[in-house]
Amino acid sequence: MVKFMTFICALTLTCSTAFAGESQKSPTDITKIPGLVDVVSLAPDVKVELIYSTTDNFLGKDVYGDLEQCYLQKDAAKMMAKAAQALKALKPDLKLLAYDCVRPVSVQRVMWDVVKGTPQQNYVANPNSKTGSIHNYGCAVDLTLVDKDGKALDMGTKFDFFGKKAQPRHELAFFRKKELTSQQYVNRLLLRLVMVQAGFSPIPNEWWHFNCASPKKTRQLYKKVP
Numbered sequence: 001m002v003k004f005m006t007f008i009c010a011l012t013l014t015c016s017t018a019f020a021g022e023s024q025k026s027p028t029d030i031t032k033i034p035g036l037v038d039v040v041s042l043a044p045d046v047k048v049e050l051i052y053s054t055t056d057n058f059l060g061k062d063v064y065g066d067l068e069q070c071y072l073q074k075d076a077a078k079m080m081a082k083a084a085q086a087l088k089a090l091k092p093d094l095k096l097l098a099y100d101c102v103r104p105v106s107v108q109r110v111m112w113d114v115v116k117g118t119p120q121q122n123y124v125a126n127p128n129s130k131t132g133s134i135h136n137y138g139c140a141v142d143l144t145l146v147d148k149d150g151k152a153l154d155m156g157t158k159f160d161f162f163g164k165k166a167q168p169r170h171e172l173a174f175f176r177k178k179e180l181t182s183q184q185y186v187n188r189l190l191l192r193l194v195m196v197q198a199g200f201s202p203i204p205n206e207w208w209h210f211n212c213a214s215p216k217k218t219r220q221l222y223k224k225v226p
């Protein structure tokens, strides 16, 4: 992570502000946005640790401030409850751990400014594009599985690893090359199984990201959170 931050640092002039690491007020009062609900209110088994509300992320900065809860559209929160139930039935010792949920557009702009013009810009949605990020609507969630001690299962890469090994479209090839172990591969498949069963769609380039609807349907059903 340090290497990546140094790389970003070299390519942008945002280091002094981006890596200051100071906490701040949440840019948007999520609790006042109609339609959004705290996922834990419907799915109490889901653990939450918002990575962008800490300084241990690729920005090196807490961009969520006092937002510590996982807020999603009610439909998506209900789907999370279904996924948690499915996981409990299959593996009672495991739980879902949410890393990122709704992401206000104001935060999307901060992230975009850091990666713009770098190879990592493919991993962050341009806030000025037609859809932006599905996170901006509260219809996407980043998550992993944790054991009974709260320890994240080994998925072969960490969350926000910017490389092919994190991409589901390449994981079979990495498994065949023995660069992903069968346990790492199975852990990813288990996460995908319970999320897809609940109605979420995976994406080809991040094992941790799931959408509650297609981009077109998301735009029709929901509004971006400013």
Ligand SMILES: [Zn+2]
Pocket (backbone or CB within 6 Å): 100, 135, 140, 141, 142, 208, 209, 210
């Ligand atoms: Zn995501």
